[in-house]
Amino acid sequence: MISTRYARAIYEYASEQGSEAILHEELRVLVNSFAMYPAMRKVMDNPIVPHELKVKLLTAASGIQVHETLKQVFLTVVGRGRSDYMENIALMYDEIYRNVKGIITAQLTTVEPADEQMKKALARLISAATTQQVEFQTKTDPDIIGGFVLEIGDQRLDASVKEQLRIIGYGL
Numbered sequence: 226m227i228s229t230r231y232a233r234a235i236y237e238y239a240s241e242q243g244s245e246a247i248l249h250e251e252l253r254v255l256v257n258s259f260a261m262y263p264a265m266r267k268v269m270d271n272p273i274v275p276h277e278l279k280v281k282l283l284t285a286a287s288g289i290q291v292h293e294t295l296k297q298v299f300l301t302v303v304g305r306g307r308s309d310y311m312e313n314i315a316l317m318y319d320e321i322y323r324n325v326k327g328i329i330t331a332q333l334t335t336v337e338p339a340d341e342q343m344k345k346a347l348a349r350l351i352s353a354a355t356t357q358q359v360e361f362q363t364k365t366d367p368d369i370i371g372g373f374v375l376e377i378g379d380q381r382l383d384a385s386v387k388e389q390l391r392i393i394g395y396g397l
Contacts, residue, residue: 228310232317235298236325244294249322251287251295252315258286259312269308279303283311327357332364334374334385339363351377 239245259265268274268282283299284291302311323330331351333339344361351359366374369385376382 227307228313228317231302231307231310231314232321235314235318236321238298239294242294244292245322245325247292248295248298249319251291252318255283255287256312256315256319259315262286266309266312269311276303276308279308283308328360329355329357329377330360330362332362332374332376334364334366334369334376336365336367336369336371338365339373347375 235248236245239248265282265286269279280296280299280303283303284296287295299311302308302314307314322328329351331347333344333347335343344363348359348361369387370390371386372384372389374381374383374385374388
């Protein structure tokens with residue numbers, strides 16, 4: 226609840242400033258930093274760490290040049306003793322931003338890295354079925370043996386060899 230409320234307020238504030246897209250990118254960098262450096266969570270949770278240090282850490286973890294709006298967000302969140310929610314606030318901001326802007330994420334899993342032609346063809350197919358903008362994320366997984374797995378929201382199309390073998394009874 227707290228993260229959602231803050232994320233909504235931050236989105237409204239950023240929209241008023243005309244910087245919601247910039248904040249979206251910077252907060253995505255912050256989320257990746259939390260994932261790469263789990264010790265950041267401990268620093269944010271620690272009440273002994275001074276607010277100024279937390280703000281500096283969040284700022285540094287959000288990119289090289291952080292927008293002034295995001296600096297104000299950090300000062301407000303940390304100043305109100307909510308630094309331990311910052312990762313979740315950033316995740317909720319991403320969700321709110323995507324909903325408002327009509328962006329859906331498609332996760333494509335293949336055995337080998339997908340080429341640009343394949344991603345463009347799938348993006349055209351998905352865009353034809355929806356009015357939303359499609360953002361692709363790709364990953365590789367040799368366990369699927371061949372084919373692909375496409376996930377869009379809560380829908381999943383599993384056209385992998387592994388799934389086909391499972392269906393005919395040769396479960397792997």
